[in-house]
Structure formats: C-alpha cells, structure tokens
Amino acid sequence: MTNRKKRLELTWIGKEERPRLEPRILIEDQELSYAKRVSNDDIFDNRLIHGDNLLALKALEQEFAGKIKCIYIDPPYNTGSAFEHYDDGLEHSLWLGLMRDRLEILRNLLHPTDGSLWVSIDDYEAAYLRVLLDEVFGRGSFIASNVWQKRYSRENREAIGDVHEYVLTYAVNPQRFKEIRNKVPPTPEQTKVYRNPNNDPHGPWRPIPMTAQEGHATKEQFYEIVSPSGAVFKPPKGRCWGLSKATFEKLRVEGRIYFGKNGDSQPNVIRYLSEVEGYVPWTWWPHEEVGHTDESKKEIHALFGKTDAFDTPKPERLIHRILTIATNPGDLVLDSFLGSGTTAAVAHKMGRRWIGVELGDHAHTLCATRLRKVVDGSEPGGVTEAVGWKGGGGFRFFKLAPSLLEKDKWGNWIVSKQYNPEMLAEAMCKLEGFRYAPDREVFWNHGRSTERDFIYVTTQNLSREQLHSISEQVGEDRTLLICCGAFRGRSDFSNLTVKKIPQSVLVRCEWGRDDYSLNVTEQIPVIVVEEAKADASFNDASKGSASKAKIGGRRRSSSAMQELPLFAGSDKGSKR
Known part of the structure; x- marks a missing residue:
C-alpha cells in the first residue's frame, strides 16, 4: 500500500521510459532561406527547421522557453492509415x-501567462490525449474541445459517418486567456441582418431590443418613453429598460433610438455593423466558417498539383480561426508537425512570427516552396484575399546539427x-546552459550565463x-567555465572551473541518435521480452501447454511484437 500512486493519472507500458535528449544546435542553410521586402512591417526572423521534431524542440528550448504565444500541432492520429510521408500506425502506448x-x-x-496550445485530433485518440494533456498541463488549464466539421457531405462507409475532428485547447493561465483572447469576426450569415433602409451615413445597422430582466435593475431603469407618434411605452412586467x-x-x-x-x-437601440467587435468563440466550427477537407x-x-500531393492538409481558414482567437500581429506561433506548411x-499572411x-x-x-510563394505574394489561395496579403517578409531555413559526439x-x-570550433563552442554553451555570444576581442569569452559567469571552449591541452x-x-569578480581537450596540473584557481571534453558530457545525453521517430523494426523493449518469457514459463508450468490463449486473466491473441508497443517517438510528418 505504501507504493500506491497518490494522484489520478493515465498510465501505459513504458511510461517511465524517457529519452535523454541532446540539445542540438541549429545550422542555417542560407541557400534555402528566403526574404523579400515589401513594406516596413515585414517580418523576416521566421524559422523553418528540417529535422526530427523532438530534437528540434529540445534545440529551441533554451532560446524560446516562455516566449511562444500560440502552439498549434496536428500530430499523427494513430489511425493505422498508411501515409507516404510518415508512419501513422502507432500503438496506444507508443503514441x-x-x-x-x-x-x-x-x-x-x-x-507563462499568455500561452495557449491547440491540438487537432480525431475520435480514435481524443480521449487518451485529453487525459494526457490534463496530466501535462493540469486539468484546470483545459479551455475547450472545439468540434470542426471537416466534411460537408455524408460519410456512408462507416456504421456512423465520421464528419468531424476536434481541436483541443489548453491555456497556461485560463483566466488570463479569457481576458486576452480575441473574438471571432461575424460571418456573412450573421451580418446579413444588418441593413440600411434609410441610407444612414454610418452604414448598415440593426435594431436591438431595449428591455432586460429586472433582477438587478436600479430605479433609473424604470421610466416612461413617448414615441414620435405619441405612443407611451413602459417596460413589460418582470423586465426593465436596459x-x-x-x-x-x-x-x-x-x-440611435x-x-x-x-x-x-x-x-x-440602433447598433451599427461597424461597431461589432466580433463574437465570443464557441466550440462548434462549421465548414462554412473554417473550411473542410475538400477545400x-x-x-x-493549386500549389503543387495532384501528383504526390500531401494527403491530409488542413484548410487555411481553420488555422486562421485559431490564430485569430489566440494571437495578435507580431506574436510568435509554433507548429512542430508542420506537414505541408499551412x-x-x-501565420505569415496574418503578420505573426512563426517557427515550423x-x-x-x-x-x-x-514547406519552403510554399512559403517562398507566400513571401513573393504569388500564392492567391487560402486566406490571402481575406487578410489582404500582398507578400513580403522572409524566413530562415535551418537543419539540425549532427550529434556532437561520435x-x-x-x-x-x-x-x-x-x-x-565555432560549432563546438555553440554546442557546449547550449549543453552547459550558457548563451552563445562570442567576444571577438576576448578570446576566452564564448558566451555567458549571467553578467559575471562566462564560458570558454577549446580542444587544446592547457x-x-x-x-x-x-x-x-x-579577474576576481568573474567566473569562467573552461571546456578543453585536457589540462595539465591542478585546476585550483578560485575563478576557474575546468572540464574535459568529451569526458565531462558523456553521460548526459543519448549521443549519436538522430531519429526519435517511429521505427517499427526496432527491437522490442527488454520489459516486453521478459514479460513474454515469464508468461510462457508460467503457462508451461501450470498448464503444460504452450497453446493456452489466456494467462493470468490477460488475453494472448497476438505475438509480443503485435501486442506490446515500442517506445521510440514519431514525428514523421503531420496532417497539414
């Protein structure tokens, strides 16, 4: 009883297995970076990163921790479907x-106060993901389970047609999110009630009833009103004037009356359309408002032709809805399952900064091809016309550096x-928690962690x-961490800490591992093999037969490889 867990949580085989990620540096490929100035408001420091997304997120963590306003991800749905660009058939535990x-x-x-996460998911894993998000972010951080109507025609191939997906929303600070989130603009269906029969110079308007429930009314809300025709009006019983x-x-x-x-x-009361700020978002997102899969x-x-096209992109209007609610111009948006770059x-068309x-x-x-067209202003589809996009700005194309050690x-x-040497110095700064900022005039200053703590990286024997x-x-008022190939004598200087590389970092990370995506041919984890052996031994001892289908109350209807999941990550592509 003493080992019983003290909190409610979702558990799965291998939950305690955690990768020891190497914080890689990012290397810019200037031939694939792209920019074009159209106006003074253009944004250029966007980042498109090519590489394993778990390693990429770790690479971003030091510089961007606490800086992302909105994260949208569309991870593999674990449906068992086969996609050319990535593996999507993951067991629940692996997923x-x-x-x-x-x-x-x-x-x-x-x-830490304004950030929100938006995750696209379908019915197959939505329940599991919801509980997992509760565990990672806290149940109190849940905002909504938005329902996107992805189809406009009936699905007749299933017992019950699948016509929707979810966009789960979590906020770091739900109260703050409620205060700063934006309203959604009115739809054509909502604006058609605004008319201008009298050619009012203020534009289309609609009449709004003046009465309200009298529950908290003051005496100033009870009075007679005489109309231009002489008719006298009082609030109906149980109501007051608003x-x-x-x-x-x-x-x-x-x-205005x-x-x-x-x-x-x-x-x-006359309410003009020009005064309508928008409407409080709600959880029903019909295809008329945010698009559908055919769109x-x-x-x-239209961008790439039908040959080898990305199979499951999201419509631009869906992403536009999310960014409208969660962000403002200049805010930073991240998508770590970028897919086709939607x-x-x-984000670029809406004037947001972005990382993909x-x-x-x-x-x-x-992605890069599409984004070059966006920068050039030569991509007329999606929300281009709706947001008035004309082109401009740019992005930097990065790839993950190889593992530091081999x-x-x-x-x-x-x-x-x-x-x-420059790559080594930057990598060691990241490993040791320093900001890489080499001083051209001071050879031993490759970066700093505070105003008085510095780092120096060299392969020399000192x-x-x-x-x-x-x-x-x-000097006495500063400290320096020296990472070097070797050093002679004792390092007993009070302001110096000397470490040998690579010896000092050998146990920190899983060196040489470039892929945390799903590999179905990976070896079954040891725990799986041992469990299978134990079950087989128990079966032989108790029943004398290796063909028994049920052991210890658990059904054995498939092989160990089929039944038990692997524990590598998967990010081979996304749904956009």
Whole structure:
C-alpha cells in the first residue's frame, strides 16, 4: 500500500521510459532561406527547421522557453492509415509516449501567462490525449474541445459517418486567456441582418431590443418613453429598460433610438455593423466558417498539383480561426508537425512570427516552396484575399546539427569531425546552459550565463601556466567555465572551473541518435521480452501447454511484437 500512486493519472507500458535528449544546435542553410521586402512591417526572423521534431524542440528550448504565444500541432492520429510521408500506425502506448515527450517541451516553450496550445485530433485518440494533456498541463488549464466539421457531405462507409475532428485547447493561465483572447469576426450569415433602409451615413445597422430582466435593475431603469407618434411605452412586467433614462435620452438625441417604420413601435437601440467587435468563440466550427477537407486539398493541388500531393492538409481558414482567437500581429506561433506548411503560411499572411518544424523531405519540397510563394505574394489561395496579403517578409531555413559526439574506429566517443570550433563552442554553451555570444576581442569569452559567469571552449591541452594567465584576465569578480581537450596540473584557481571534453558530457545525453521517430523494426523493449518469457514459463508450468490463449486473466491473441508497443517517438510528418 505504501507504493500506491497518490494522484489520478493515465498510465501505459513504458511510461517511465524517457529519452535523454541532446540539445542540438541549429545550422542555417542560407541557400534555402528566403526574404523579400515589401513594406516596413515585414517580418523576416521566421524559422523553418528540417529535422526530427523532438530534437528540434529540445534545440529551441533554451532560446524560446516562455516566449511562444500560440502552439498549434496536428500530430499523427494513430489511425493505422498508411501515409507516404510518415508512419501513422502507432500503438496506444507508443503514441502516448511520443506525445508526452513532446508536450512537456511544448509546455515549457509557451508564454507563462499568455500561452495557449491547440491540438487537432480525431475520435480514435481524443480521449487518451485529453487525459494526457490534463496530466501535462493540469486539468484546470483545459479551455475547450472545439468540434470542426471537416466534411460537408455524408460519410456512408462507416456504421456512423465520421464528419468531424476536434481541436483541443489548453491555456497556461485560463483566466488570463479569457481576458486576452480575441473574438471571432461575424460571418456573412450573421451580418446579413444588418441593413440600411434609410441610407444612414454610418452604414448598415440593426435594431436591438431595449428591455432586460429586472433582477438587478436600479430605479433609473424604470421610466416612461413617448414615441414620435405619441405612443407611451413602459417596460413589460418582470423586465426593465436596459438603459438608464440619461443614457436613453443621449442616444435619442444622437439618432440611435428606433421606433419602427411608422414611429409607433417599442423603442430599440440602433447598433451599427461597424461597431461589432466580433463574437465570443464557441466550440462548434462549421465548414462554412473554417473550411473542410475538400477545400484544403484544392489549396494543396493549386500549389503543387495532384501528383504526390500531401494527403491530409488542413484548410487555411481553420488555422486562421485559431490564430485569430489566440494571437495578435507580431506574436510568435509554433507548429512542430508542420506537414505541408499551412500553419506557417497562414501565420505569415496574418503578420505573426512563426517557427515550423518538419522531418520529411517536404520540409524543402513543400514547406519552403510554399512559403517562398507566400513571401513573393504569388500564392492567391487560402486566406490571402481575406487578410489582404500582398507578400513580403522572409524566413530562415535551418537543419539540425549532427550529434556532437561520435565513436572512433575503436569505439571511443570523440567530438564529431563535422564540428568546427565555432560549432563546438555553440554546442557546449547550449549543453552547459550558457548563451552563445562570442567576444571577438576576448578570446576566452564564448558566451555567458549571467553578467559575471562566462564560458570558454577549446580542444587544446592547457598547461598550468595558460590557466594561470586566463585566471588573471578573468579577474576576481568573474567566473569562467573552461571546456578543453585536457589540462595539465591542478585546476585550483578560485575563478576557474575546468572540464574535459568529451569526458565531462558523456553521460548526459543519448549521443549519436538522430531519429526519435517511429521505427517499427526496432527491437522490442527488454520489459516486453521478459514479460513474454515469464508468461510462457508460467503457462508451461501450470498448464503444460504452450497453446493456452489466456494467462493470468490477460488475453494472448497476438505475438509480443503485435501486442506490446515500442517506445521510440514519431514525428514523421503531420496532417497539414
């Protein structure tokens, strides 16, 4: 009883297995970066990252922790469907593990008060994901389970037709989110009730009833109103006027009170369409408002043609709805399952800064190509016309650096030969928690963690005399971490800490691992093999038969490989 867990949580096989991620550095590919200035408001420091998204998120964590306003992700749905660009058939435990690892870093990246997370998901994993998000973000951070009507025609192939998906919404600070979230603009269906029969110079308007329930009314809300025709009006029983008499008289002078066509109807307040800020978002998102799957496919076909097109993009109007609610111009948006680049394209058109991560080759064949068209202003589809996009801005294309360490021919870990001195210094800064900011005039200053704490990285073997010289230059009021190939003598200088590389970092990370995506050919975890062996032994001892289908109350209808999940992550593509 003493080992019983003390909190409610979702559990799965391998939940305690956690990757020891290497915080890689990012290398810009300037040939794929792109920019074009159209106006002074153009945004250029957007990032498109090609690489494993778990490693990419870890690479972003140091610089962007607490800085992302809105994160939207569209992860693999674990439906068993086969996609060319990524594997989507993940067992529940594997899927939960890969999502947990990513969600924890995403949570760290969100702004501590204003940040919100939006996740597209279908019925197959929605219930599991909801509980997992409750665990990672806290149940109190849940905002809504928005229902997107993805189809406009009936689905007749299933027992009950599948016509919707969910967009789960969580906020770091739900109360703050309620205060700062934006309203959604009115739809054409909502604006058609605004008319202008009298050619009012203020534009279309509609009459709004003046009465309200009298529960908390004041005496100033009970008075007689005489219409232009002489008719006298009082609030009906149980109701009051929604305006004080002083406010009513002010609006009447301004021509904002409407007594009907003949001037003898109960008074209404005139509300102009131009005054409508928008409507409080609700959880029903019909296809007329935010698009559907056919619309999104047409958008992709218009960009890239129908051959080898991305199978499951999201419509730009859906992403537009999310960013409208959650962000304002200049805010930073992240999508770590970028797919065909929809989130980045819409964010760019809406004047938001963005970071997109994609593993597949379509990071440059689809995403970069699409975003160049957006920057050029030559992509007329999606929300381009609705937001008045004309082009401009740019993005920087990055790839993940190789692992810092590699094995030599004798099996020893050494610094990778692909690393030059600058890359090594930046990588060690990130590993040790320093900001890489080399000083051209001070050779030993490669970065800092505070105003008085610095780092110096070199592959040289340092002598005691060299250490003494550096110590004197650093001075008594500052400290320096030295990461070097080796050093001679004792390092007993009070302002210096000396570490050997790679020895000092060997146990910190899983070096040399470039892929945390699903690999179905991976070896079954040891726990799975041992459990299978134990069950087989128990079966032989108790029943004398290896063909028994049920052991210890658990059904054994498939092999260990089929029944028990693997524990690598998966990010090979997304749904956009």
